[in-house]
Amino acid sequence: MAGTFIIAQGGGPTAVINQTVVGAVLEIRKNHPGARVLGSRHGVRGVRDGDYVDLTDMREDQLRLIGRTPSAALGSTRDKPDAAYCELVLKGLQKIGADAFIYIGGNDTSGTQQILTDAAGGKIAFVHAPKTIDNDLVENDHTPGFISAAEFVAGAFLSVDLDFRALPGIYVGIVMGRHAGFLTAASAAWRLDGDSGPHLVYVPERAFSVDRFIDDVKATMAKHKRCIVAVSEGVSTADGRSLVETIVGSDKVERDAHGNVKLSGSDLNRAFEQALAERLPGKRARVDALGYMPRGYIGAVSPVDAQEAFDAGAFAAGVAAEGGGSVALQYDGKKTVFRKVPLSSVAAKTRHMPDDYLRKDTNDLSDAGLAYLHRLVPAKYQVGKPFV
Amino acid sequence: MAGTFIIAQGGGPTAVINQTVVGAVLEIRKNHPGARVLGSRHGVRGVRDGDYVDLTDMREDQLRLIGRTPSAALGSTRDKPDAAYCELVLKGLQKIGADAFIYIGGNDTSGTQQILTDAAGGKIAFVHAPKTIDNDLVENDHTPGFISAAEFVAGAFLSVDLDFRALPGIYVGIVMGRHAGFLTAASAAWRLDGDSGPHLVYVPERAFSVDRFIDDVKATMAKHKRCIVAVSEGVSTADGRSLVETIVGSDKVERDAHGNVKLSGSDLNRAFEQALAERLPGKRARVDALGYMPRGYIGAVSPVDAQEAFDAGAFAAGVAAEGGGSVALQYDGKKTVFRKVPLSSVAAKTRHMPDDYLRKDTNDLSDAGLAYLHRLVPAKYQVGKPFV
Numbered sequence: 001m002a003g004t005f006i007i008a009q010g011g012g013p014t015a016v017i018n019q020t021v022v023g024a025v026l027e028i029r030k031n032h033p034g035a036r037v038l039g040s041r042h043g044v045r046g047v048r049d050g051d052y053v054d055l056t057d058m059r060e061d062q063l064r065l066i067g068r069t070p071s072a073a074l075g076s077t078r079d080k081p082d083a084a085y086c087e088l089v090l091k092g093l094q095k096i097g098a099d100a101f102i103y104i105g106g107n108d109t110s111g112t113q114q115i116l117t118d119a120a121g122g123k124i125a126f127v128h129a130p131k132t133i134d135n136d137l138v139e140n141d142h143t144p145g146f147i148s149a150a151e152f153v154a155g156a157f158l159s160v161d162l163d164f165r166a167l168p169g170i171y172v173g174i175v176m177g178r179h180a181g182f183l184t185a186a187s188a189a190w191r192l193d194g195d196s197g198p199h200l201v202y203v204p205e206r207a208f209s210v211d212r213f214i215d216d217v218k219a220t221m222a223k224h225k226r227c228i229v230a231v232s233e234g235v236s237t238a239d240g241r242s243l244v245e246t247i248v249g250s251d252k253v254e255r256d257a258h259g260n261v262k263l264s265g266s267d268l269n270r271a272f273e274q275a276l277a278e279r280l281p282g283k284r285a286r287v288d289a290l291g292y293m294p295r296g297y298i299g300a301v302s303p304v305d306a307q308e309a310f311d312a313g314a315f316a317a318g319v320a321a322e323g324g325g326s327v328a329l330q331y332d333g334k335k336t337v338f339r340k341v342p343l344s345s346v347a348a349k350t351r352h353m354p355d356d357y358l359r360k361d362t363n364d365l366s367d368a369g370l371a372y373l374h375r376l377v378p379a380k381y382q383v384g385k386p387f388v
Numbered sequence: 389m390a391g392t393f394i395i396a397q398g399g400g401p402t403a404v405i406n407q408t409v410v411g412a413v414l415e416i417r418k419n420h421p422g423a424r425v426l427g428s429r430h431g432v433r434g435v436r437d438g439d440y441v442d443l444t445d446m447r448e449d450q451l452r453l454i455g456r457t458p459s460a461a462l463g464s465t466r467d468k469p470d471a472a473y474c475e476l477v478l479k480g481l482q483k484i485g486a487d488a489f490i491y492i493g494g495n496d497t498s499g500t501q502q503i504l505t506d507a508a509g510g511k512i513a514f515v516h517a518p519k520t521i522d523n524d525l526v527e528n529d530h531t532p533g534f535i536s537a538a539e540f541v542a543g544a545f546l547s548v549d550l551d552f553r554a555l556p557g558i559y560v561g562i563v564m565g566r567h568a569g570f571l572t573a574a575s576a577a578w579r580l581d582g583d584s585g586p587h588l589v590y591v592p593e594r595a596f597s598v599d600r601f602i603d604d605v606k607a608t609m610a611k612h613k614r615c616i617v618a619v620s621e622g623v624s625t626a627d628g629r630s631l632v633e634t635i636v637g638s639d640k641v642e643r644d645a646h647g648n649v650k651l652s653g654s655d656l657n658r659a660f661e662q663a664l665a666e667r668l669p670g671k672r673a674r675v676d677a678l679g680y681m682p683r684g685y686i687g688a689v690s691p692v693d694a695q696e697a698f699d700a701g702a703f704a705a706g707v708a709a710e711g712g713g714s715v716a717l718q719y720d721g722k723k724t725v726f727r728k729v730p731l732s733s734v735a736a737k738t739r740h741m742p743d744d745y746l747r748k749d750t751n752d753l754s755d756a757g758l759a760y761l762h763r764l765v766p767a768k769y770q771v772g773k774p775f776v
Contacts (some may be wrong), residue, residue: 011555041776053775066772071550075776076427077554152687159684162459166401167466171680245622264674266657274652286652291676292559296547298769299540299687381686384406384454387441388430388463 002032003099005320006047007055008040009131010105010112011078013071014145015130015301016309021074023313024129025055031317038096043077044112047092047101048085050278061185063358068312078256080108088114092123100125100320104313106132106143110326111347117324120168125324129316131309133295136180138351139341141331142376144309145295148184150377152300153230157187161197161228165386166227169284170217172272173198176294178263179350181205183294185357186228188365189373192383197228200363204224205353208235208243215280216363221283231272233263233289240374249273264289267327307337315340390420391487393708394435395443396428397519398500399466401459402533403689404697405519406520408492410455411460411701412517419705426484431465435480435489436473455698458684460588467519467646468496471664480722481512488513488708492701494520494531499735505712513712516731519697521683522602524568526739527729529719530764532697533683536600538574538765540681540688541618545575546771549585549616553774557672558605558615560660561586564682566622566651567595571682573745575618576753580771585616588751593741594621596631602667609671619660620676621651635659642679652677668712696724703728 005028007021023367025037039053040046053074053141056064062360066073081089093101093116101116101124103109120126123254130137133149153175160171175184180292188198199220202208208231218225237246242261245253254262269287276285294300314326315338319325356370393416395409413425419473425442428434441462443451451555454461469477481489481504489504491497491511498516505514518525521537548559563572569591587608587698590596596619608615625634630649635656642650657675664673679762682688700715703726713728745757753761 013551039775064774065770066774068770069550069772069774070547071774072554073772073774074554074776075774076554133717138549155687156681157687159458159686160680162457162686163401163680163684166397166460166462166464169405263660266675269654269657286679288679289675290681291674292548292551293544293681294549295676297543297687298547298771299543299685305646338659344467382453382456383686384450384457386454386457386461386463387427388461 002034004036004038004096004097006038006040006093006096006101008043008076008103009072010043010103010109011076012100012133013076013296014131014133015070015148015296016144016306017104018069019067019074019306019309020129020131020144020313020316022063023310024102024317025063026060027314027317031321039074042374043074043079043354044089044103045079048088050092050095052096052387068306070298081112081115082387086112086119090116090119098124100127102127103314103319106130107137107346110343114343114347115230116163117270117343125320126343127316127319128325128326128346129302129312130329133183135179135182137346138349139326139328139345139352141329141336143329144305146182147305147376148157148300148302149183149294150373151302151380152297153186153290154189154377155185155300156290157198157228157230158218162386163224164197164228165388168220170276170280170287172229172231174231174233174268174287174289175234176290177204179204179352181232181353184230184375185353185365185369186373188370189377190191190379191266192385193344195224196317197204197226198230198368199224199227200229201365202231202235202363203230203353204232204236205233205356205358207238209238209382210275214275216271217280233268243271244268248316311338336363390422392424392426392485393425394428394481394484394486394489396431396464396491397435397460397464398431398491398497399464400521401444401464402521402577402693403458403536403684404532405492406576407458407459407697408449408454408517408519408532408701408704410711411706412490412699413451414448415702415705419709427462428534431467432469432477432491433465436476438483440484451685456638458689460524460684467688469503471503474500474507478504478507486516490515490704491516492517492519494522495734495737496527498731502731502735507729514731515704515712515736516709516714517700518717519716521571522565524566524739525571525734526737527714527716527734528739529717529724532693532700533715534570535693535764536688536690537571537682538577538761540685540770541571541678542577542765543688543747544678545616545618546578550561552585552616553776555615556673558617558664559610560617560619560667560675562619562656562675562680563623565592565620567592567740569620569741570622572618572747573741573753575760576758577765578767580773583612585614586618586742587612588617589748590623590751591621591741592620592622592624593746594694594751595626597626602663602764603666621656631659632656651706658671659770667695688748695773697769699726702773
């Protein structure tokens with residue numbers, strides 16, 4: 001097909017999501033001479049509103065520079081279209097004469113593409129290209145964006161652990177992740193030895209208890225003279241409520257338009273600070289959220305991640321020519337391979353950490369969990385062992 | 389002199405403070421064959437307690453690997469010795485037969501060395517080798533550790549600005565710095581163009597007002613559709629109290645053993661969150677502290693900083709042979725040069741940002757301030773201009 005290809009980016013940016021745009025554009029230009037390639041600004045919102053940037057003739061060196069730049073160069077959106085919104089998007093696509101719509105995002109994006117597919121009646125190819133630092137898409141071994149984010153987190157905890165060897169105390173680092181603990185688990189990827197932090201890793205896949213946490217910290221301090229903790233912002237208590245909601249109260253907690261509890265405020269920091277101050281008084285303690293750094297810090301863009309994100313875009317162009325679907329990064333036992341899977345198989349599902357990636361007895365990764373991380377995020381820096 | 393050289397590290401670690409140890413050790417071994425070189429664990433505490441690691445015969449490749457590793461490999465301390473403590477340190481030095489003591493740290497460290505010099509009566513050479521991410525030592529153009537930290541901060545704000553171009557809103561990033569704003573100012577070093585953040589930079593050298601802040605944010609949102617703010621944790625209100633103290637109340641604020649207000653908790657985050665939620669309701673806002681990342685993130689070690697830190701250690705070894713003093717990094721108009729200055733000229737003084745580094749009218753860097761930053765932290769990454 002020559003035709004018109006629309007590309008958009010949705011959800012939280014990543015360090016390499018622009019590579020996927022560039023991979024798709026270059027593949028389309030190669031395989032479909034004469035095709036028009038438009039980037040929609042701010043995801044489906046740009047399609048709805050007819051707000052495009054024309055990528056058809058943009059110079060390749062310019063495109064490749066955009067590819068190397070973190071965050072979503074086309075802009076992104078948090079809009080999760082319902083049926084009425086999807087109808088407006090479909091009208092927008094029809095108006096511009098689209099033959100294919102490649103939407104780069106997480107499981108919500110795949111869901112949007114499924115709704116659009118059903119509504120369009122086969123006239124437009126809808127493609128979902130994966131991205132998410134949360135690494136929580138089913139059908140995927142891992143997702144573009146995760147490796148760079150994981151490298152940042154691994155480097156951050158390696159660095160903080162070195163810092164706390166020099167000046168001992170308790171450190172709690174809060175890492176993005178509402179439902180899946182992969183990114184928090186990455187904190188353990190670059191531990192130097194048995195004394196290295198993080199000593200405790202709390203993920204949403206395991207119920208969190210403040211009592212247990214305090215006991216864990218005490219035991220770690222006794223053993224290592226310092227305690228480095230990695231915790232997902234989305235950890236939940238045994239009743240299934242998020243820790244933030246449990247602490248702040250269900251009636252007082254902030255929620256977004258979709259009813260999701262807002263995890264990003266300082267409530268969680270404060271809760272950890274207070275628990276440590278009250279129950280381990282006199283101990284030096286610091287609680288920090290890593291915030292947005294993992295998803296787009298310009299100094300931690302992984303070349304492997306960048307290449308995979310680019311290849312995912314190129315593969316998405318092929319899926320568009322085949323009528324649509326979701327692009328999945330799978331592992332064949334030796335390398336990452338790209339496969340087309342049905343949109344519905346990814347939509348509205350969340351991939352959690354496999355149970356055997358976590359230890360049964362302690363809040364830590366199992367050997368299987370560490371093996372997975374070491375395959376994706378092998379050690380990057382040589383480090384000298386401190387004298388303390 | 390052959391003799392015995394003691395080396396120690398004090399205060400907050402940096403990404404390159406180990407280079408200074410290694411530079412000193414290798415220079416001593418070169419110039420003083422047969423000399424004994426001991427590293428004291430945890431700063432003066434190790435001297436007081438006789439806790440050393442012998443670096444005399446350590447393999448050079450091992451030492452250089454330690455040099456490339458962030459944080460203080462010998463351990464550090466927050467102890468600020470008074471006269472009685474200094475006497476114990478002096479006894480420790482005499483007991484081990486020290487001829488020279490090289491202490492790597494900030495202005496407190498220089499003060500300690502001055503007290504020890506006065507007490508020792510000329511029998512031991514006391515040297516202060518500079519390090520601090522705060523860049524607040526007088527006599528110095530800049531300090532080892534600052535450039536790496538500044539690169540992290542510059543990269544962090546460049547990345548966050550790209551993130552907020554994709555998903556607009558208000559971002560407040562809190563940066564370490566009690567009295568001097570250099571590190572927070574570094575947030576502006578890698579702005580791409582006139583639209584780039586940080587749009588507002590608040591440093592301790594200017595009185596902070598919440599009213600003014602809200603007005604600034606409103607004006608920035610109107611102009612740029614997003615607002616990226618860099619703020620020093622040490623910003624003070626017009627009455628001279630730190631913002632944290634003003635917010636929390638002088639009677640309730642936490643203090644350390646020296647009476648300094650604890651700046652590192654979540655109080656400041658919360659204060660900004662609340663001010664934005666109350667006075668700019670409905671706007672997406674995120675407040676994060678960059679925390680410890682700037683001072684030791686393993687992915688942001690500047691080669692220039694590493695070399696200067698190494699050279700500062702080597703120069704310190706020469707100063708030890710000359711009887712003691714403080715090592716200063718100065719700028720001769722073309723390059724960084726090392727000079728010996730009196731300990732007393734650095735001790736207990738704080739270098740603030742020169743007044744002309746800041747604009748008079750807005751909370752931003754002046755051309756002179758930007759020129760200083762661009763000399764020390766030139767652009768490192770090529771970035772493609774986003775389409776939004």
